[in-house]
Amino acid sequence: xxxxxxxxxxQAVVGLSDDDRGKLANMPHAVRQFADDEHIFRQGxxxxxxxxxxxxxxxxxxxxxxxxxxxxxYLPGDIPDLHTLHLSLMDHDLVSAGPSTVxxxxxxxxxxxxxxxxxxxxxxxxxxxxxxxIFREWVANVGSRDALSRVAHLFCELAARLELVxxxxxxxxxxxxxxEHLADACGLSKVHTNRIVQALRRxxxxxxxxxxxxxxxxxxxAELAGFMPDYLxxxxxxx
Amino acid sequence: xxxxxxxxxxQAVVGLSDDDRGKLANMPHAVRQFADDEHIFRQGxxxxxxxxxxxxxxxxxxxxxxxxxxxxxYLPGDIPDLHTLHLSLMDHDLVSAGPSTVxxxxxxxxxxxxxxxxxxxxxxxxxxxxxxxIFREWVANVGSRDALSRVAHLFCELAARLELVxxxxxxxxxxxxxxEHLADACGLSKVHTNRIVQALRRxxxxxxxxxxxxxxxxxxxAELAGFMPDYLxxxxxxx
DNA sequence: CGCAAATTTGAAATCGTTCAAATCGGGTGG
DNA sequence: CCACCCGATTTGAACGATTTCAAATTTGCG
Numbered sequence: 001x002x003x004x005x006x007x008x009x010x011q012a013v014v015g016l017s018d019d020d021r022g023k024l025a026n027m028p029h030a031v032r033q034f035a036d037d038e039h040i041f042r043q044g045x046x047x048x049x050x051x052x053x054x055x056x057x058x059x060x061x062x063x064x065x066x067x068x069x070x071x072x073x074y075l076p077g078d079i080p081d082l083h084t085l086h087l088s089l090m091d092h093d094l095v096s097a098g099p100s101t102v103x104x105x106x107x108x109x110x111x112x113x114x115x116x117x118x119x120x121x122x123x124x125x126x127x128x129x130x131x132x133x134i135f136r137e138w139v140a141n142v143g144s145r146d147a148l149s150r151v152a153h154l155f156c157e158l159a160a161r162l163e164l165v166x167x168x169x170x171x172x173x174x175x176x177x178x179x180e181h182l183a184d185a186c187g188l189s190k191v192h193t194n195r196i197v198q199a200l201r202r203x204x205x206x207x208x209x210x211x212x213x214x215x216x217x218x219x220x221x222a223e224l225a226g227f228m229p230d231y232l233x234x235x236x237x238x239x
Numbered sequence: 240x241x242x243x244x245x246x247x248x249x250q251a252v253v254g255l256s257d258d259d260r261g262k263l264a265n266m267p268h269a270v271r272q273f274a275d276d277e278h279i280f281r282q283g284x285x286x287x288x289x290x291x292x293x294x295x296x297x298x299x300x301x302x303x304x305x306x307x308x309x310x311x312x313y314l315p316g317d318i319p320d321l322h323t324l325h326l327s328l329m330d331h332d333l334v335s336a337g338p339s340t341v342x343x344x345x346x347x348x349x350x351x352x353x354x355x356x357x358x359x360x361x362x363x364x365x366x367x368x369x370x371x372x373i374f375r376e377w378v379a380n381v382g383s384r385d386a387l388s389r390v391a392h393l394f395c396e397l398a399a400r401l402e403l404v405x406x407x408x409x410x411x412x413x414x415x416x417x418x419e420h421l422a423d424a425c426g427l428s429k430v431h432t433n434r435i436v437q438a439l440r441r442x443x444x445x446x447x448x449x450x451x452x453x454x455x456x457x458x459x460x461a462e463l464a465g466f467m468p469d470y471l472x473x474x475x476x477x478x
Numbered sequence: 479c480g481c482a483a484a485t486t487t488g489a490a491a492t493c494g495t496t497c498a499a500a501t502c503g504g505g506t507g508g
Numbered sequence: 509c510c511a512c513c514c515g516a517t518t519t520g521a522a523c524g525a526t527t528t529c530a531a532a533t534t535t536g537c538g
Contacts (some may be wrong), residue, residue, distance in 0.1 A: 045333060064379050065383065065384070067383045069378065069382045069383040071375045071378050071379065072378075084381045087368050087475060089469065091469050091470040091472070122325055125324075125325055125367070126326060129326050129371075132367065132368075132371035133326070135374035135377075135378060135415055136310045136330070136374055137301075138332065138374075138378045139311075139374060139381060141303075143308045143381040143426025144306045144426060178376060187381065187383060199268030230282075230330050
Protein backbone atom coordinates (compact mmCIF):
# COMPACT_ATOMS: atom_id res chain seq x y z
CA UNK A 1 0.00 0.00 0.00
CA UNK A 2 1.68 3.17 -1.17
CA UNK A 3 -0.76 5.30 0.68
CA UNK A 4 -0.89 4.16 4.28
CA UNK A 5 0.56 7.37 5.66
CA UNK A 6 -1.29 9.44 3.07
CA UNK A 7 -4.59 7.96 4.15
CA UNK A 8 -3.66 8.39 7.81
CA UNK A 9 -2.99 12.05 7.22
CA UNK A 10 -6.12 12.77 5.17
CA GLN A 11 -8.18 10.72 7.57
CA ALA A 12 -6.91 12.67 10.56
CA VAL A 13 -7.74 15.99 8.94
CA VAL A 14 -10.87 15.60 6.85
CA GLY A 15 -12.26 12.13 7.38
CA LEU A 16 -12.84 9.76 4.47
CA SER A 17 -15.57 7.31 3.58
CA ASP A 18 -14.71 3.60 3.38
CA ASP A 19 -15.21 3.87 -0.33
CA ASP A 20 -12.76 6.72 -0.76
CA ARG A 21 -10.24 5.05 1.50
CA GLY A 22 -10.54 1.98 -0.65
CA LYS A 23 -9.94 3.95 -3.82
CA LEU A 24 -6.79 5.45 -2.37
CA ALA A 25 -5.57 2.14 -1.00
CA ASN A 26 -5.93 0.44 -4.37
CA MET A 27 -4.29 2.95 -6.64
CA PRO A 28 -2.08 1.24 -9.22
CA HIS A 29 1.45 2.38 -8.58
CA ALA A 30 5.14 1.81 -9.10
CA VAL A 31 7.57 1.97 -6.21
CA ARG A 32 11.10 3.29 -6.51
CA GLN A 33 13.97 3.98 -4.13
CA PHE A 34 16.03 7.15 -4.31
CA ALA A 35 19.49 7.68 -2.90
CA ASP A 36 20.68 10.71 -0.98
CA ASP A 37 20.72 13.78 -3.19
CA GLU A 38 19.11 11.97 -6.11
CA HIS A 39 16.64 14.06 -8.13
CA ILE A 40 13.06 12.89 -8.55
CA PHE A 41 12.69 15.60 -11.21
CA ARG A 42 14.35 18.83 -12.28
CA GLN A 43 13.25 22.32 -13.23
CA GLY A 44 12.01 22.25 -16.81
CA UNK A 45 10.85 18.62 -16.72
CA UNK A 46 7.34 17.51 -17.50
CA UNK A 47 5.75 14.50 -15.88
CA UNK A 48 2.66 12.34 -16.25
CA UNK A 49 2.55 10.90 -12.75
CA UNK A 50 2.55 11.95 -9.12
CA UNK A 51 4.88 10.89 -6.34
CA UNK A 52 3.73 9.77 -2.91
CA UNK A 53 6.44 9.75 -0.27
CA UNK A 54 6.51 6.37 1.47
CA UNK A 55 9.66 6.78 3.56
CA UNK A 56 12.38 9.38 3.95
CA UNK A 57 12.29 13.11 3.26
CA UNK A 58 12.17 14.95 -0.07
CA UNK A 59 12.58 18.65 -0.69
CA UNK A 60 11.86 21.17 -3.42
CA UNK A 61 14.64 23.55 -4.37
CA UNK A 62 15.33 26.43 -6.68
CA UNK A 63 18.78 27.50 -7.74
CA UNK A 64 19.05 31.26 -7.58
CA UNK A 65 22.42 32.62 -8.57
CA UNK A 66 25.00 30.67 -6.61
CA UNK A 67 22.64 29.75 -3.80
CA UNK A 68 20.26 26.84 -3.58
CA UNK A 69 17.00 27.68 -1.86
CA UNK A 70 14.90 24.91 -0.35
CA UNK A 71 11.22 25.78 -0.78
CA UNK A 72 9.55 23.04 1.20
CA UNK A 73 10.15 19.67 2.77
CA TYR A 74 8.03 16.59 2.16
CA LEU A 75 7.45 13.78 4.63
CA PRO A 76 5.96 10.30 4.33
CA GLY A 77 2.33 10.59 3.31
CA ASP A 78 2.91 13.80 1.32
CA ILE A 79 2.38 14.17 -2.43
CA PRO A 80 5.07 16.70 -3.34
CA ASP A 81 4.03 17.12 -6.94
CA LEU A 82 0.25 16.94 -6.85
CA HIS A 83 0.31 20.25 -8.71
CA THR A 84 1.59 18.48 -11.81
CA LEU A 85 -1.96 17.25 -12.32
CA HIS A 86 -2.74 20.73 -13.63
CA LEU A 87 0.63 22.37 -14.19
CA SER A 88 2.89 20.22 -16.24
CA LEU A 89 6.04 22.31 -16.42
CA MET A 90 8.26 21.96 -13.35
CA ASP A 91 9.55 25.28 -12.05
CA HIS A 92 11.91 23.72 -9.47
CA ASP A 93 13.75 20.52 -8.53
CA LEU A 94 12.49 17.72 -6.31
CA VAL A 95 15.31 15.98 -4.47
CA SER A 96 15.71 13.17 -1.99
CA ALA A 97 17.32 14.07 1.35
CA GLY A 98 18.87 10.83 2.44
CA PRO A 99 17.50 7.59 1.00
CA SER A 100 13.77 7.55 0.35
CA THR A 101 11.01 5.39 -1.08
CA VAL A 102 8.48 6.91 -3.44
CA UNK A 103 5.33 5.47 -5.04
CA UNK A 104 4.28 6.83 -8.42
CA UNK A 105 0.66 7.02 -9.56
CA UNK A 106 -0.25 8.07 -13.10
CA UNK A 107 -2.07 11.30 -13.79
CA UNK A 108 -4.59 9.45 -15.91
CA UNK A 109 -5.55 7.21 -13.02
CA UNK A 110 -5.73 10.11 -10.58
CA UNK A 111 -7.87 12.12 -12.98
CA UNK A 112 -10.34 9.30 -13.45
CA UNK A 113 -10.48 8.82 -9.70
CA UNK A 114 -11.21 12.50 -9.18
CA UNK A 115 -13.95 12.63 -11.80
CA UNK A 116 -15.71 9.83 -9.96
CA UNK A 117 -15.44 11.36 -6.51
CA UNK A 118 -16.16 14.99 -5.64
CA UNK A 119 -14.99 14.24 -2.12
CA UNK A 120 -11.57 13.12 -3.25
CA UNK A 121 -11.40 16.15 -5.53
CA UNK A 122 -12.07 18.33 -2.53
CA UNK A 123 -9.56 16.46 -0.38
CA UNK A 124 -6.70 16.57 -2.87
CA UNK A 125 -7.36 20.13 -3.98
CA UNK A 126 -7.40 21.00 -0.31
CA UNK A 127 -4.06 19.24 0.06
CA UNK A 128 -2.48 21.50 -2.54
CA UNK A 129 -3.94 24.48 -0.70
CA UNK A 130 -2.35 23.46 2.57
CA UNK A 131 0.89 23.12 0.64
CA UNK A 132 0.41 26.74 -0.45
CA UNK A 133 -0.42 27.81 3.11
CA ILE A 134 2.91 26.35 4.20
CA PHE A 135 4.69 28.33 1.48
CA ARG A 136 3.07 31.47 2.81
CA GLU A 137 4.31 30.74 6.27
CA TRP A 138 7.77 30.18 4.84
CA VAL A 139 7.68 33.57 3.15
CA ALA A 140 6.87 35.05 6.53
CA ASN A 141 9.50 32.92 8.23
CA VAL A 142 12.31 33.81 5.89
CA GLY A 143 11.19 37.40 5.43
CA SER A 144 10.42 38.38 8.99
CA ARG A 145 12.04 36.23 11.63
CA ASP A 146 15.61 36.43 12.86
CA ALA A 147 17.89 33.45 12.40
CA LEU A 148 17.21 31.85 15.76
CA SER A 149 13.44 31.79 15.60
CA ARG A 150 13.59 30.98 11.90
CA VAL A 151 15.42 27.73 12.50
CA ALA A 152 13.29 27.00 15.56
CA HIS A 153 10.16 27.52 13.49
CA LEU A 154 11.21 24.96 10.93
CA PHE A 155 11.70 22.34 13.62
CA CYS A 156 8.30 23.13 15.10
CA GLU A 157 6.59 22.73 11.75
CA LEU A 158 8.28 19.44 10.98
CA ALA A 159 7.45 18.08 14.41
CA ALA A 160 3.78 18.96 14.00
CA ARG A 161 3.57 17.41 10.55
CA LEU A 162 5.47 14.28 11.56
CA GLU A 163 3.18 13.79 14.52
CA LEU A 164 0.24 13.70 12.15
CA VAL A 165 1.63 10.66 10.32
CA UNK A 166 2.83 8.91 13.44
CA UNK A 167 6.53 9.52 12.98
CA UNK A 168 7.19 11.29 16.29
CA UNK A 169 8.26 9.27 19.27
CA UNK A 170 8.91 10.86 22.62
CA UNK A 171 9.28 14.27 20.94
CA UNK A 172 11.99 12.89 18.69
CA UNK A 173 12.15 11.97 15.02
CA UNK A 174 14.50 10.80 12.31
CA UNK A 175 15.90 13.81 10.48
CA UNK A 176 17.84 13.06 7.31
CA UNK A 177 18.77 16.65 6.48
CA UNK A 178 22.19 18.17 7.08
CA UNK A 179 22.87 21.56 8.60
CA GLU A 180 23.53 22.78 5.10
CA HIS A 181 20.03 21.73 4.04
CA LEU A 182 18.69 23.60 7.04
CA ALA A 183 20.66 26.66 5.97
CA ASP A 184 19.27 26.45 2.44
CA ALA A 185 15.75 26.14 3.77
CA CYS A 186 16.12 29.15 6.07
CA GLY A 187 17.99 31.42 3.70
CA LEU A 188 21.03 31.49 5.99
CA SER A 189 24.69 30.63 5.51
CA LYS A 190 25.70 27.24 6.76
CA VAL A 191 28.23 28.74 9.15
CA HIS A 192 25.62 30.88 10.82
CA THR A 193 23.14 28.04 10.84
CA ASN A 194 25.67 25.97 12.68
CA ARG A 195 26.00 28.64 15.34
CA ILE A 196 22.23 28.84 15.67
CA VAL A 197 21.98 25.09 16.09
CA GLN A 198 24.60 25.27 18.80
CA ALA A 199 22.66 28.01 20.54
CA LEU A 200 19.50 25.91 20.45
CA ARG A 201 21.44 22.97 21.83
CA ARG A 202 22.95 25.04 24.63
CA UNK A 203 19.46 26.23 25.50
CA UNK A 204 18.35 22.60 25.76
CA UNK A 205 15.76 23.21 23.05
CA UNK A 206 17.01 20.66 20.58
CA UNK A 207 19.15 17.56 20.62
CA UNK A 208 20.49 16.51 17.27
CA UNK A 209 22.90 13.72 16.49
CA UNK A 210 23.08 10.89 14.05
CA UNK A 211 20.16 11.97 11.90
CA UNK A 212 17.97 12.00 14.96
CA UNK A 213 16.41 15.15 16.39
CA UNK A 214 14.69 15.51 19.71
CA UNK A 215 12.74 18.53 20.93
CA UNK A 216 12.59 18.12 24.71
CA UNK A 217 10.80 21.41 25.34
CA UNK A 218 8.47 21.93 22.44
CA UNK A 219 6.42 24.57 24.16
CA UNK A 220 9.40 26.82 24.77
CA UNK A 221 10.68 26.15 21.28
CA ALA A 222 7.31 27.10 19.79
CA GLU A 223 7.27 30.26 21.86
CA LEU A 224 10.74 31.22 20.69
CA ALA A 225 9.72 30.50 17.09
CA GLY A 226 6.40 32.28 17.27
CA PHE A 227 4.95 29.05 15.93
CA MET A 228 1.18 29.21 15.35
CA PRO A 229 0.05 25.94 13.78
CA ASP A 230 -3.19 27.31 12.35
CA TYR A 231 -1.56 27.54 8.91
CA LEU A 232 -1.26 23.75 8.78
CA UNK A 233 -5.06 23.52 8.82
CA UNK A 234 -5.16 20.29 10.82
CA UNK A 235 -8.56 21.01 12.29
CA UNK A 236 -10.21 23.10 9.61
CA UNK A 237 -12.61 20.73 7.98
CA UNK A 238 -15.10 22.04 5.44
CA UNK A 239 -16.93 18.80 4.74
CA UNK B 240 -19.43 41.88 -15.34
CA UNK B 241 -17.23 41.16 -12.34
CA UNK B 242 -15.03 38.87 -14.28
CA UNK B 243 -13.86 40.68 -17.41
CA UNK B 244 -10.22 40.70 -16.36
CA UNK B 245 -10.53 37.25 -14.81
CA UNK B 246 -11.80 35.83 -18.07
CA UNK B 247 -9.13 37.69 -20.00
CA UNK B 248 -6.47 36.15 -17.83
CA UNK B 249 -7.80 32.59 -17.91
CA GLN B 250 -8.47 32.93 -21.62
CA ALA B 251 -4.92 34.02 -22.30
CA VAL B 252 -3.45 31.11 -20.40
CA VAL B 253 -5.69 28.08 -20.83
CA GLY B 254 -8.41 28.92 -23.30
CA LEU B 255 -12.09 28.61 -22.43
CA SER B 256 -15.14 27.37 -24.29
CA ASP B 257 -17.98 29.83 -25.02
CA ASP B 258 -20.04 27.92 -22.51
CA ASP B 259 -17.50 28.25 -19.71
CA ARG B 260 -16.93 31.90 -20.51
CA GLY B 261 -20.65 32.39 -20.27
CA LYS B 262 -20.82 30.72 -16.89
CA LEU B 263 -18.08 32.94 -15.55
CA ALA B 264 -19.59 36.07 -17.06
CA ASN B 265 -22.97 35.39 -15.47
CA MET B 266 -21.95 34.57 -11.93
CA PRO B 267 -24.28 36.19 -9.40
CA HIS B 268 -22.21 38.61 -7.38
CA ALA B 269 -22.12 41.59 -5.08
CA VAL B 270 -19.77 44.48 -5.70
CA ARG B 271 -18.12 46.47 -2.95
CA GLN B 272 -15.54 49.23 -2.74
CA PHE B 273 -12.70 49.19 -0.22
CA ALA B 274 -10.67 52.15 0.98
CA ASP B 275 -6.92 52.26 1.39
CA ASP B 276 -5.80 49.92 4.15
CA GLU B 277 -9.28 48.51 4.65
CA HIS B 278 -9.38 44.79 5.45
CA ILE B 279 -11.34 42.41 3.24
CA PHE B 280 -10.88 39.79 5.96
CA ARG B 281 -8.60 39.06 8.88
CA GLN B 282 -6.69 36.11 10.22
CA GLY B 283 -9.10 33.84 12.07
CA UNK B 284 -12.13 34.79 9.98
CA UNK B 285 -14.27 32.31 8.09
CA UNK B 286 -16.04 33.18 4.88
CA UNK B 287 -18.62 31.70 2.55
CA UNK B 288 -17.75 33.64 -0.58
CA UNK B 289 -14.80 34.47 -2.82
CA UNK B 290 -13.49 37.85 -3.86
CA UNK B 291 -12.62 38.79 -7.43
CA UNK B 292 -10.49 41.90 -7.78
CA UNK B 293 -12.10 44.30 -10.25
CA UNK B 294 -9.86 47.33 -9.77
CA UNK B 295 -6.99 48.29 -7.50
CA UNK B 296 -4.49 46.09 -5.68
CA UNK B 297 -5.01 43.83 -2.66
CA UNK B 298 -2.39 42.07 -0.60
CA UNK B 299 -2.18 39.24 1.89
CA UNK B 300 -0.25 39.84 5.07
CA UNK B 301 0.83 38.08 8.22
CA UNK B 302 1.82 39.85 11.39
CA UNK B 303 4.92 38.22 12.82
CA UNK B 304 6.17 39.81 15.99
CA UNK B 305 6.37 43.53 15.38
CA UNK B 306 6.74 43.19 11.61
CA UNK B 307 4.07 42.88 9.00
CA UNK B 308 4.98 40.55 6.16
CA UNK B 309 3.23 40.86 2.82
CA UNK B 310 2.83 37.38 1.33
CA UNK B 311 1.46 38.19 -2.10
CA UNK B 312 -0.11 40.94 -4.14
CA TYR B 313 -3.37 40.61 -6.08
CA LEU B 314 -4.26 42.47 -9.23
CA PRO B 315 -7.49 42.96 -11.18
CA GLY B 316 -8.67 39.58 -12.44
CA ASP B 317 -7.21 37.70 -9.47
CA ILE B 318 -9.21 35.71 -6.93
CA PRO B 319 -7.16 36.20 -3.78
CA ASP B 320 -9.16 33.84 -1.61
CA LEU B 321 -10.10 31.02 -3.96
CA HIS B 322 -8.58 28.71 -1.36
CA THR B 323 -11.49 29.45 0.99
CA LEU B 324 -13.54 27.10 -1.16
CA HIS B 325 -11.76 24.24 0.63
CA LEU B 326 -10.04 25.86 3.60
CA SER B 327 -12.41 27.95 5.59
CA LEU B 328 -10.17 29.29 8.34
CA MET B 329 -8.15 32.33 7.28
CA ASP B 330 -4.51 32.16 8.32
CA HIS B 331 -3.69 35.73 7.25
CA ASP B 332 -5.23 39.14 6.45
CA LEU B 333 -6.40 40.38 3.08
CA VAL B 334 -6.05 44.14 2.74
CA SER B 335 -6.72 46.78 0.13
CA ALA B 336 -3.72 48.82 -1.01
CA GLY B 337 -5.24 52.07 -2.08
CA PRO B 338 -8.92 52.08 -3.04
CA SER B 339 -10.20 48.95 -4.76
CA THR B 340 -13.34 47.36 -6.14
CA VAL B 341 -14.11 43.75 -5.35
CA UNK B 342 -16.87 41.42 -6.55
CA UNK B 343 -18.01 38.65 -4.21
CA UNK B 344 -19.35 35.30 -5.42
CA UNK B 345 -20.79 32.76 -3.01
CA UNK B 346 -19.08 29.44 -2.37
CA UNK B 347 -22.31 27.62 -2.98
CA UNK B 348 -22.60 29.07 -6.47
CA UNK B 349 -18.97 28.38 -7.26
CA UNK B 350 -19.28 24.81 -6.03
CA UNK B 351 -22.31 24.12 -8.17
CA UNK B 352 -20.54 25.65 -11.16
CA UNK B 353 -17.52 23.43 -10.59
CA UNK B 354 -19.54 20.25 -10.24
CA UNK B 355 -21.07 20.98 -13.64
CA UNK B 356 -17.80 21.70 -15.42
CA UNK B 357 -14.61 19.63 -15.10
CA UNK B 358 -12.90 22.23 -17.25
CA UNK B 359 -13.64 25.03 -14.86
CA UNK B 360 -12.57 22.81 -11.97
CA UNK B 361 -9.28 22.32 -13.74
CA UNK B 362 -8.93 26.00 -14.52
CA UNK B 363 -9.65 27.24 -11.02
CA UNK B 364 -7.66 24.52 -9.28
CA UNK B 365 -4.86 25.44 -11.63
CA UNK B 366 -5.25 29.06 -10.61
CA UNK B 367 -4.64 28.19 -6.96
CA UNK B 368 -1.58 26.23 -8.05
CA UNK B 369 -0.11 29.21 -9.87
CA UNK B 370 -0.76 31.20 -6.72
CA UNK B 371 1.32 28.59 -4.88
CA UNK B 372 4.04 28.72 -7.52
CA ILE B 373 4.29 32.46 -6.90
CA PHE B 374 4.65 31.84 -3.17
CA ARG B 375 7.52 29.50 -3.91
CA GLU B 376 9.24 32.14 -5.97
CA TRP B 377 8.76 34.59 -3.13
CA VAL B 378 10.39 32.18 -0.70
CA ALA B 379 13.34 32.05 -3.07
CA ASN B 380 13.25 35.81 -3.56
CA VAL B 381 13.23 36.70 0.10
CA GLY B 382 15.50 33.84 1.11
CA SER B 383 18.17 34.07 -1.54
CA ARG B 384 18.40 37.39 -3.32
CA ASP B 385 20.07 40.54 -2.04
CA ALA B 386 18.00 43.63 -1.47
CA LEU B 387 18.55 45.17 -4.90
CA SER B 388 17.56 42.19 -7.00
CA ARG B 389 14.81 41.35 -4.55
CA VAL B 390 13.05 44.63 -5.13
CA ALA B 391 13.76 44.47 -8.85
CA HIS B 392 12.25 40.99 -8.98
CA LEU B 393 9.02 42.14 -7.45
CA PHE B 394 8.64 44.84 -10.09
CA CYS B 395 9.35 42.34 -12.85
CA GLU B 396 6.70 39.96 -11.58
CA LEU B 397 4.07 42.65 -11.24
CA ALA B 398 4.80 43.96 -14.71
CA ALA B 399 4.42 40.50 -16.23
CA ARG B 400 1.17 39.84 -14.43
CA LEU B 401 -0.27 43.26 -15.22
CA GLU B 402 0.56 42.82 -18.87
CA LEU B 403 -1.56 39.68 -18.91
CA VAL B 404 -4.68 41.61 -17.90
CA UNK B 405 -3.97 44.59 -20.11
CA UNK B 406 -2.92 47.00 -17.41
CA UNK B 407 0.52 47.86 -18.77
CA UNK B 408 0.92 50.81 -21.03
CA UNK B 409 4.27 51.76 -22.49
CA UNK B 410 6.04 49.70 -19.79
CA UNK B 411 4.26 51.70 -17.09
CA UNK B 412 1.43 50.91 -14.69
CA UNK B 413 -0.50 52.34 -11.79
CA UNK B 414 1.08 51.22 -8.55
CA UNK B 415 -0.92 51.95 -5.39
CA UNK B 416 1.63 50.57 -2.92
CA UNK B 417 3.93 52.70 -0.79
CA UNK B 418 7.64 52.09 -0.24
CA GLU B 419 6.70 50.68 3.14
CA HIS B 420 4.48 48.08 1.45
CA LEU B 421 7.36 47.23 -0.80
CA ALA B 422 9.58 46.81 2.25
CA ASP B 423 7.04 44.53 3.93
CA ALA B 424 6.78 42.42 0.79
CA CYS B 425 10.54 42.05 0.44
CA GLY B 426 11.36 41.49 4.09
CA LEU B 427 13.44 44.67 4.23
CA SER B 428 13.34 47.77 6.40
CA LYS B 429 11.63 50.74 4.86
CA VAL B 430 14.76 52.85 5.14
CA HIS B 431 16.83 50.36 3.22
CA THR B 432 14.06 49.86 0.70
CA ASN B 433 14.09 53.57 0.07
CA ARG B 434 17.80 53.48 -0.67
CA ILE B 435 17.30 50.56 -3.02
CA VAL B 436 14.55 52.40 -4.86
CA GLN B 437 16.86 55.35 -5.23
CA ALA B 438 19.57 53.11 -6.61
CA LEU B 439 17.16 51.67 -9.17
CA ARG B 440 16.10 55.18 -10.13
CA ARG B 441 19.68 56.34 -10.49
CA UNK B 442 20.34 53.35 -12.72
CA UNK B 443 17.40 54.41 -14.90
CA UNK B 444 15.72 51.07 -14.23
CA UNK B 445 12.57 52.42 -12.66
CA UNK B 446 10.66 55.65 -12.61
CA UNK B 447 8.20 55.98 -9.76
CA UNK B 448 6.10 58.96 -8.85
CA UNK B 449 2.50 59.61 -8.01
CA UNK B 450 1.45 55.99 -7.76
CA UNK B 451 2.76 55.42 -11.23
CA UNK B 452 5.70 53.16 -12.02
CA UNK B 453 7.53 52.85 -15.29
CA UNK B 454 10.16 50.29 -16.20
CA UNK B 455 11.98 51.78 -19.18
CA UNK B 456 14.52 48.96 -19.46
CA UNK B 457 12.73 45.81 -18.52
CA UNK B 458 15.31 43.52 -19.99
CA UNK B 459 18.09 44.95 -17.86
CA UNK B 460 15.85 44.99 -14.83
CA ALA B 461 14.95 41.33 -15.38
CA GLU B 462 18.61 40.48 -15.71
CA LEU B 463 19.47 42.26 -12.49
CA ALA B 464 16.59 40.50 -10.76
CA GLY B 465 17.33 37.07 -12.16
CA PHE B 466 13.70 37.07 -13.22
CA MET B 467 12.63 33.83 -14.92
CA PRO B 468 8.91 34.01 -15.67
CA ASP B 469 8.42 30.25 -16.00
CA TYR B 470 6.96 30.12 -12.49
CA LEU B 471 3.99 32.21 -13.62
CA UNK B 472 2.98 29.37 -15.95
CA UNK B 473 1.59 31.66 -18.63
CA UNK B 474 2.23 29.19 -21.42
CA UNK B 475 1.95 25.85 -19.67
CA UNK B 476 -1.40 24.57 -20.76
CA UNK B 477 -2.45 21.05 -19.87
CA UNK B 478 -5.80 20.97 -21.63
C1' DC C 479 -2.78 76.78 3.68
C1' DG C 480 -1.81 73.28 6.92
C1' DC C 481 -1.53 68.76 8.55
C1' DA C 482 -0.35 63.97 8.31
C1' DA C 483 1.64 60.53 5.75
C1' DA C 484 5.40 59.22 2.91
C1' DT C 485 9.99 59.76 1.61
C1' DT C 486 14.71 60.97 2.40
C1' DT C 487 19.17 61.62 4.93
C1' DG C 488 22.87 60.53 8.33
C1' DA C 489 25.38 57.87 11.52
C1' DA C 490 25.94 54.08 14.64
C1' DA C 491 24.99 49.50 15.78
C1' DT C 492 23.96 44.69 14.62
C1' DC C 493 23.24 40.55 12.50
C1' DG C 494 24.77 37.54 9.34
C1' DT C 495 28.33 36.41 5.62
C1' DT C 496 32.61 35.10 3.95
C1' DC C 497 36.94 32.93 3.87
C1' DA C 498 40.06 29.82 5.65
C1' DA C 499 41.42 26.34 8.50
C1' DA C 500 40.72 22.70 12.04
C1' DT C 501 38.18 18.91 13.85
C1' DC C 502 34.84 15.37 14.04
C1' DG C 503 32.47 11.24 12.50
C1' DG C 504 30.93 7.45 9.97
C1' DG C 505 31.78 4.21 6.36
C1' DT C 506 35.13 1.54 3.52
C1' DG C 507 38.78 -1.34 2.23
C1' DG C 508 42.67 -3.78 3.66
C1' DC D 509 39.97 -4.34 13.76
C1' DC D 510 42.40 -0.46 12.23
C1' DA D 511 43.76 3.18 9.04
C1' DC D 512 42.16 6.17 6.00
C1' DC D 513 39.14 9.32 3.72
C1' DC D 514 35.51 12.32 2.68
C1' DG D 515 31.69 14.80 3.97
C1' DA D 516 29.77 17.33 7.79
C1' DT D 517 30.46 20.18 11.57
C1' DT D 518 32.92 23.56 14.16
C1' DT D 519 35.95 27.63 15.15
C1' DG D 520 37.97 32.29 14.44
C1' DA D 521 38.30 36.71 12.60
C1' DA D 522 37.34 40.28 9.32
C1' DC D 523 34.06 42.18 6.51
C1' DG D 524 29.68 43.78 4.67
C1' DA D 525 24.79 44.27 4.15
C1' DT D 526 20.96 45.74 6.42
C1' DT D 527 18.75 47.64 10.59
C1' DT D 528 17.82 50.97 13.83
C1' DC D 529 17.14 55.42 15.63
C1' DA D 530 16.39 60.09 15.03
C1' DA D 531 15.53 63.97 12.47
C1' DA D 532 14.61 66.65 8.15
C1' DT D 533 12.15 67.16 4.02
C1' DT D 534 8.74 66.45 0.69
C1' DT D 535 4.17 65.29 -0.91
C1' DG D 536 -0.63 64.83 -1.23
C1' DC D 537 -5.02 65.74 0.57
C1' DG D 538 -8.77 68.25 2.91
